[in-house]
Amino acid sequence: MALSTLTNNHFVAAMNHVQPQQNMVLDHPKTNLPNKAKRLAESLSHVLHLHIDPTPRTIHKNLHFINLHHSTPTMSPRENISQKWRQIQGCDDWENMLEPLHPWLRREVVKYGEFAQATYDAFDYDSFSEYCGSCRYNQNKLFQKLGLTRHGYTVTRYLYAMSHVDLPRWLERSRVADTWSKDSNWIGFVAVSDDQETRRIGRRNIVVAWRGTVAPCEWYEDFQSKLEPLGHGGAKVEQGFLSIYKSKSDATRYNKSSASEQVMNEVTNLVKGFREKGEQVSLTITGHSLGGALALLNAYEVAATIVDLPVSVISFGAPRVGNIAFKDELQQMGVKLLRVTVKQDWVPKMPGILFNERFKVFDEITGLEWVYTHYGAQLELDVRSSPYLKGGINLSGFHSLETYLHLIDGHLSCETPFRLEAKRDVALVNKSCDMLVDELRIAQCWYQLANKGLVLNAHGRWVKPKRDPEDVPSHASELCSADLGIVLM
Structure with missing residues (x-):
């Protein structure tokens, strides 16, 4: 299923369906990357129906799939909301x-x-x-x-x-x-x-x-x-x-x-x-x-x-x-x-x-x-909901409006995983801070x-x-x- 056509319901069903495989990846003996990087690779593999192995040996291959976002629009067609x-x-x-x-x-x-x-x-x-x-x-x-x-x-x-x-x-x-x-x-x-x-x-x-x-x-x-x-x-x-x-x-x-x-x-x-x-x-x-x-x-x-x-x-x-x-x-x-x-x-x-x-x-x-x-x-x-964002303490990053917009775009509910079919360009998060995981290769504070x-x-x-x-x-x-x-x- 194409990333751009995955609906909220499909996403939730997919996440529920792949939970056993998620556990298997987490138990991979060669996995030693930070949890955020693993979650990013795992989540993208589930949404794209592709196997992405989050190990140092294959992380450069994983970037190819992560960069599939670059070939999709940053927003979907706008609905008519005049009645609501x-x-x-x-x-x-x-x-x-x-x-x-x-x-x-x-x-x-x-x-x-x-x-x-x-x-x-x-x-x-x-x-x-x-x-x-x-x-x-x-x-x-x-x-x-x-x-x-x-x-x-x-x-x-x-x-x-x-x-x-x-x-x-x-x-x-x-x-x-x-x-x-x-x-x-x-x-x-x-x-x-x-x-x-x-x-x-x-x-x-x-x-x-x-x-x-x-x-x-x-x-x-x-x-x-x-x-x-x-x-x-x-x-x-x-x-x-x-x-x-x-x-x-x-x-x-x-x-x-x-x-x-x-x-x-x-x-x-x-x-x-x-x-x-x-x-x-x-x-x-x-x-x-x-x-x-x-x-x-x-x-x-x-x-x-x-x-x-x-x-x-x-x-x-x-x-x-x-x-x-x-x-x-x-x-x-x-x-x-x-x-x-x-x-x-x-x-x-x-x-x-x-x-x-x-x-x-x-x-x-x-x-x-x-x-x-x-x-x-x-x-x-919650910053922790996004697999794209780093852990640790980053006060300016937590307060950045671009961090807010990224989290809104991926938010479904408090009980649901991050919405991976979110359209907004994740690179915008790092415009004026350093919040994205290094595997995305987006420079910090790049907007100038x-x-x-x-x-x-x-x-x-x-x-x-x-x-x-x-x-x-x-x-x-x-x-x-x-x-x-x-x-x-």
């Missing part, structure tokens, strides 16, 4: 869709995760670049450059954030004096589904994607653990997250308005425009790590501002954001949150590592406003600009090139969709 979109967006808190993981939900979660990953892949990390902290591409080219046009969305606005933190010089982001912005960072974008994708998913969907922590000022804010009041009720949220979301200054170029104001203006305009055309609209907010925290703050604000708009959050490796009152208000507003976590990742356990939602007695104590709590449904993954951004000029000298004019950050070009006439025409 509300359930996929969490109208009933994803009941009966997480265990086992519904394949339609898996595909949508991966899609939103790839939008969140785009905020890392397009970020300019080069401290010697005058544009460090910006997006390397303009919003019209972002999805094309990152290979995400297949999802059927159009970026309508970039988002910028700042922090009111005076940093020591050794923590400053850029080493260049004449930089595009000393205060702001590109923090994400707003996008909207095109007509074809809208028909497939059953409504016009607005997506907001928030980036996780990369800038020093964001690290500093992440280390804060103070709760700050939000609104006029008892809701409180982590001070550092709120600062990044709400900070602004007239002295800056990109944050005369806060990230909050930027995203709210854009989402409000989009919702108004599509509703005037008689369309059904939903909002999905996604983010990883810090981005997941910003996504929840964004959802709270939208739900409190725009009436009858379905608001869902898909977060990855996100920390706790607020207290019990914040959780209660989100629930009353109807915000739906699916928290994707990895069991070995420490970030979702912060802040409130000691006093949190696990202490149920706190729910009954009035006035206890300083206890952090998670909110929403949880999809927990060619020659680290240097090019050979006409005189034969290696230099840092000038950006194309259209990719240079320009406040004048960062207009909302209503200004540009995008989508709403």
Whole structure:
């Protein structure tokens, strides 16, 4: 049976059928490779109906079969989910869709995760670049450059954030004096589904994607653990997250308005425009790590501002954001949150590592406003489930969004082996970490600009090139969709 046609049921049946052979391979007297390598070879042999001997003598032959993945597509045809979109967006808190993981939900979660990953892949990390902290591409080219046009969305606005933190010089982001912005960072974008994708998913969907922590000022804010009041009720949220979301200054170029104001203006305009055309609209907010925290703050604000708009959050490796009152208000507003976590990742356990939602007695104590709590449904993954991933402790690898996306793509249920017919390219896991078993021969931290951004000029000298004019950050070009006439025409 071809790998690309193996269904979930076939896979489970195959795994049950080959269990005796699995034990036989494990008892092979010449087997002395790490367990992960053996499991990888065994699992692939079962799925492909081929015998792969996981011994040092034959491992080079096994790589041939492992590399069969290279000749298969990285995704299967997309299903029409228009009749089930509300359930996929969490109208009933994803009941009966997480265990086992519904394949339609898996595909949508991966899609939103790839939008969140785009905020890392397009970020300019080069401290010697005058544009460090910006997006390397303009919003019209972002999805094309990152290979995400297949999802059927159009970026309508970039988002910028700042922090009111005076940093020591050794923590400053850029080493260049004449930089595009000393205060702001590109923090994400707003996008909207095109007509074809809208028909497939059953409504016009607005997506907001928030980036996780990369800038020093964001690290500093992440280390804060103070709760700050939000609104006029008892809701409180982590001070550092709120600062990044709400900070602004007239002295800056990109944050005369806060990230909050930027995203709210854009989402409000989009919702108004599509509703005037008689369309059904939903909002999905996604983010990883810090981005997941910003996504929840964004959802709270939208739900409190725009009436009858379905608001869902898909977060990855996100920390706790607020207290019990914040959780209660989100629930009353109807915000739906699916928290994707990895069991070995420490970030979702912060802040409130000691006093949190696990202490149920706190729910009954009035006035206890300083206890952090998670909110929403949880999809927990386990690094140990994938035969492609190394064992041992790798904190950055456990928290990497690409590790998350790999595990989601292979997840069926807590009781079922890793889904070997998963389509997503496993090499992506090692983009910024070292998590893949060595037998796959994928270099660690391989994702970077060619020659680290240097090019050979006409005189034969290696230099840092000038950006194309259209990719240079320009406040004048960062207009909302209503200004540009995008989508709403």
